[in-house]
Amino acid sequence: MSGLTFRLSTHPDERLDLSPLTPGRLAKLPLAEMLQLVVGTTKRQLKVGDLFAISGQPGDTVTIQGGSEHLDFVGAGLDRGTLILDGDAGAYAGRKMTGGELHIRGRAGALLGSGLSGGLIAVKGSAGDYVGSMCPGDKFGMTGGIVVVEGDIGVRVGEKMRRGTIIARGSAGTNAGSRMLGGTIWAEQGFGPAPGALLRRGTLIGPTVEQMLPTFADSGSHDLVILRVLSRYLSAMLGPLAPRPLSGRAHKFAGDLATIGKGEILIVS
Amino acid sequence: MKANGITIDDTFAEAFGMSATGVIITADSPKWARQAAVTMSGFGTSVIGCGAEVGIDRELKPQETPDGRPGVRVLMFGFSPDALLPQLKNRVGQCVLTSPGSACYAGVESETRIGLGAGPRFFGDGYQTAKRLGKKRFWRVPVMDGEFVIEETTGVRTDAVGGGNVLLIGNDRAGLLETAELAVAAIGEVRDVITPFPGGIVRSGSKVGSKYEGMIASTNDAFCPTLRGAVKSQLGPDTVAVLEIVIDGLTSQAVANAMKAGINTILKDGGGKGVTRISAGNYGGKLGQHHYHLRELLP
Numbered sequence: 001m002s003g004l005t006f007r008l009s010t011h012p013d014e015r016l017d018l019s020p021l022t023p024g025r026l027a028k029l030p031l032a033e034m035l036q037l038v039v040g041t042t043k044r045q046l047k048v049g050d051l052f053a054i055s056g057q058p059g060d061t062v063t064i065q066g067g068s069e070h071l072d073f074v075g076a077g078l079d080r081g082t083l084i085l086d087g088d089a090g091a092y093a094g095r096k097m098t099g100g101e102l103h104i105r106g107r108a109g110a111l112l113g114s115g116l117s118g119g120l121i122a123v124k125g126s127a128g129d130y131v132g133s134m135c136p137g138d139k140f141g142m143t144g145g146i147v148v149v150e151g152d153i154g155v156r157v158g159e160k161m162r163r164g165t166i167i168a169r170g171s172a173g174t175n176a177g178s179r180m181l182g183g184t185i186w187a188e189q190g191f192g193p194a195p196g197a198l199l200r201r202g203t204l205i206g207p208t209v210e211q212m213l214p215t216f217a218d219s220g221s222h223d224l225v226i227l228r229v230l231s232r233y234l235s236a237m238l239g240p241l242a243p244r245p246l247s248g249r250a251h252k253f254a255g256d257l258a259t260i261g262k263g264e265i266l267i268v269s
Numbered sequence: 270m271k272a273n274g275i276t277i278d279d280t281f282a283e284a285f286g287m288s289a290t291g292v293i294i295t296a297d298s299p300k301w302a303r304q305a306a307v308t309m310s311g312f313g314t315s316v317i318g319c320g321a322e323v324g325i326d327r328e329l330k331p332q333e334t335p336d337g338r339p340g341v342r343v344l345m346f347g348f349s350p351d352a353l354l355p356q357l358k359n360r361v362g363q364c365v366l367t368s369p370g371s372a373c374y375a376g377v378e379s380e381t382r383i384g385l386g387a388g389p390r391f392f393g394d395g396y397q398t399a400k401r402l403g404k405k406r407f408w409r410v411p412v413m414d415g416e417f418v419i420e421e422t423t424g425v426r427t428d429a430v431g432g433g434n435v436l437l438i439g440n441d442r443a444g445l446l447e448t449a450e451l452a453v454a455a456i457g458e459v460r461d462v463i464t465p466f467p468g469g470i471v472r473s474g475s476k477v478g479s480k481y482e483g484m485i486a487s488t489n490d491a492f493c494p495t496l497r498g499a500v501k502s503q504l505g506p507d508t509v510a511v512l513e514i515v516i517d518g519l520t521s522q523a524v525a526n527a528m529k530a531g532i533n534t535i536l537k538d539g540g541g542k543g544v545t546r547i548s549a550g551n552y553g554g555k556l557g558q559h560h561y562h563l564r565e566l567l568p
Contacts, residue, residue, distance in 0.1 A: 144401075163401050184400070201398060225295075225372050225418045226400055226409050228336040233402040262398055 002059030004034075006052040008066030008087075015041050015090060016051070019073040023062050023081030023100070041072075067106045075102035078119060091128070094121040095135070097145060110154070111135060116145040116164060122241055126151030129173070132166045132185075133159035142166070142183060146234075148241050155192070158185045161202065165234065167243050177204045180263060184230065188243055191265075199256040199263035205246075207268060209253075216255035216265060223248045227266070270564065273536050276546040277563050282434045282528065283551035284559040287316075287346045289429030289519055290353050290383060291326065291376030294365055295340040299328060305368035306341035309360045313345070314466045317475075317485055321356040322346040322431060322517050324463030326376075335374045336418070342376045344463045346517045350383055350425045358388040361419070366392060366410070372418040375405075377519070379424030386410075386419035426519065430559050433462075433516035433524035434550050435531050436474070436492070441543025442510040446470070448539040449512045452531040459530050461523040462516050474513045474550060489550075507545065521559050529566045536568065 004026060016039045020026075026034060034054060040046025048054070052064075060081040064074065067087015075083045076095040085093075088106035096115040107125035113132045127149045132142035133156060141161040152170035162181045172187035176195040180202040190208035197213060205227075231245040250266035270277050294309070296302040306325050313323025326342040334340035345360075347353040365373045366389050375385060390397045390408040397410045399421070406421040435452070439445045453469030456462060464470075479487035490496050491503045492511045504511070514531055518524035535547055549563055 165402075182399075182401070203400070222415055224416060225336050225338075226407060226416065228338070229372075229407060229418060230400070230402065232335060232337055237403065262396075 002057055003061030003063060003082075004054060004056045004058055005063045005065060006048070006054055008051060008064065008068070009053050010051060012046070012051060012068055012070045014044070014046065015070050015072050016046070017041055017073045018064070018071055019076035021048075021062055021064065022075060022078045022083055023058070023060055024079050025077075026062060027058050029058070067104075069107075069109055072109070074104070075100075075121070078102055088125070089123075092135075094119075094147075097121065107151070108149070112149075113142060113145070113147045113166070114138070115140075116142045116147065118145045120145065120238075121147045123147075123149045123151070126170065127153050127168075129154035129156060130159055131157040132161050132164065132183075133157070140181065146237060148238065152189075153187070158183065158202075161185070165230075167234070169243070172206070177202060177263070186243060196256050196263060196265055198259050200259045201262045203263070204265045205250070205268055206265075209265060209267065212253060212265070213256065215258040216253040217257060217261075219252040219254045219264075221249065221251045224250050224252075224266070227268070272567065274540045275536055275544055277532075277567065278546065278548040279564060280549050281551055281554070281560045281562040282432070282549035283554060283557035284430050284432040284434075284521075284524060284561065285557045286427070286559070287429045287431035287517065288348065288350050288353055288425060288427045289344060289346045289377065289517070290350075290357060290423055290425040291342060291344040291519075292357075292361065292365070292385065292423055293329060293334055293340050293342050293374040293376045294368075295329075295334045295336050295338040295372045295374070296368065297338065297370040299339040299341075301368065301370055302339050302341045303328070305365045305371045306343045308368065309343055309364040310465075311364070313360075314471070316347055316431070320347065321353060321360075322463070322465040323356075323360065324465040324469075324517070326461060326463055327457070335420075336372055338372070344376065344461070344517070344519065346429060346431045346463075346465075350381065350427065353425060354383050357383065357385065357423075361385065362389045362392070366412070366417050366419075369414055374420045375423035377424035377426060379426045381425050381427070382422035383425045384421070385423040386421045389417070389419055390421075392417075429517070429519050430521050430524045431517040432557060433518065433528050433559070433561055435514045435516075435528055435535070435563075436548040436550060437512045437514075437535055437539065437544055438492075438504065438508055438510075438546040438548060439539070439543040440507045440509050440545055444539075444542030445510050445512050445544060448535055448542045448544050449514060451538050452514055452534040455530040455534040456514065456516065456527045459523065459527040461519040462527040463518075464514055464516055464527075466515055469514055471513045471515055472511075474511065477552065503548075505545070513550065524559070525561055525566065528561055529568075532563065532566050533568050
């Protein structure tokens with residue numbers, strides 16, 4: 001595995017935009033130009049060279065050592081290769097990613113994977129609000145790809161999500177899957193209050209729901225083949241990152257009947 | 270030449286280029302996966318009259334199927350992808366969708382795709398939903414025992430082969446059938462091939478054309494034992510029956526492997542059961558692109 005390593009040499013006292021640091025964007029840049037890339041977001045115009053020590057050669061991997069909640073847009077626009085952040089990420093990590101893999105070995109801030117359309121995002125810790133959601137000005141949230149968060153996820157995960165899969169090993173906060181148009185959110189430790197508000201299509205999977213909206217109809221317990229298909233697909237795609245396999249047994253709640261009601265919350269044991 | 274007392278004609282099987290597609294059918298048990306597959310394969314013996322040649326390639330273990338349930342792979346051969354499309358739609362819609370507990374997935378992987386769930390999903394009358402996983406989309410059609418899951422497309426290839434064949438010729442009709450059954454079972458172990466006729470065996474081999482207008486094919490009189498003496502027969506005086514095994518395969522190599530497996534079995538088991546000769550059907554080599562010379566397939 002060849003690649004570059006960016007070691008954070010000082011704690012940033014302003015928010016940074018690290019979207020330039022992807023394998024694709026750095027592939028043909030000489031070191032001198034890498035050092036001049038602007039990553040600051042204030043009039044100081046902080047450059048890579050002001051904050052990071054660089055080692056290695058351009059390749060299919062970029063590693064950022066040292067995390068901070070001020071590191072925004074980590075892996076934004078990633079289209080190939082692997083980006084590893086050895087620490088915490090700020091907001092917008094993996095925004096508008098179309099391919100490749102983003103591994104965050106710490107916590108992630110808000111809007112992780114917003115507008116994601118392809119590739120994999122794996123977060124070792126928890127993630128903030130609006131994971132896989134839309135940003136103001138976007139038409140949709142996630143439209144593809146997979147997000148795996150080993151901890152908990154904040155509120156409104158999957159807001160206006162259209163396709164793709166979000167997995168939380170922990171729980172999901174309030175209003176998960178609100179205004180969702182498709183895709184799958186799987187919270188292994190369950191959902192907070194009112195998941196699926198204005199859900200049109202799509203699937204929310206979890207063992208519990210803190211408070212079910214009255215606009216979801218109890219459709220009974222079933223053996224759903226699609227859950228087996230989903231489990232095997234994720235197992236093939238994610239390997240050890242995959243959630244535990246599902247048997248197919250689920251209690252289905254159909255909704256949100258305040259809209260077209262083609263979505264579902266599946267309670268699995 | 271002779272082997273184990275059986276004469277092997279110095280001839281070849283002549284086969285044709287065809288289009289092929291396939292599906293994987295799963296169900297709660299191997300019995301019901303097979304039931305749906307058998308039903309879907311019905312009336313799928315010859316492209317001449319059935320629109321497609323359809324058969325079971327093999328049974329699949331749960332770990333080999335997309336949903337982890339027991340499955341069966343069905344292959345379907347036709348003149349073109351366009352000709353396969355209505356056959357696939359009708360057979361899946363009438364025979365797999367209707368079968369208890371079934372699900373249906375792509376059985377051939379290829380860049381070129383044809384609709385699989387594209388038709389049957391409308392049975393859901395608007396209640397159907399889709400789940401896209403990676404590059405694949407699966408339809409969930411509500412039915413009376415739960416949901417029918419069907420993949421949106423399956424692969425289709427245009428380099429498949431139809432019409433590989435072996436002729437068993439002998440003096441004991443029952444022994445001949447028994448040997449043919451063993452050969453079909455051996456061919457069943459070869460991947461990517463089907464033997465589309467009843468039980469894999471055809472007793473009404475045909476020649477091209479007929480004295481009657483409009484008939485594309487008619488009985489292969491040269492191989493009909495009861496016409497011996499009255500026509501230009503290719504059968505010896507002791508022959509009482511001829512059976513044919515027709516093989517379609519996704520690749521030419523698969524057809525060759527299947528013929529080899531069949532011939533090996535016939536040579537091994539057929540001598541004591543009245544098989545006196547092995548031959549193959551061809552049209553002089555001018556119609557089909559694929560020629561399988563029997564002598565090249567001997568053990």
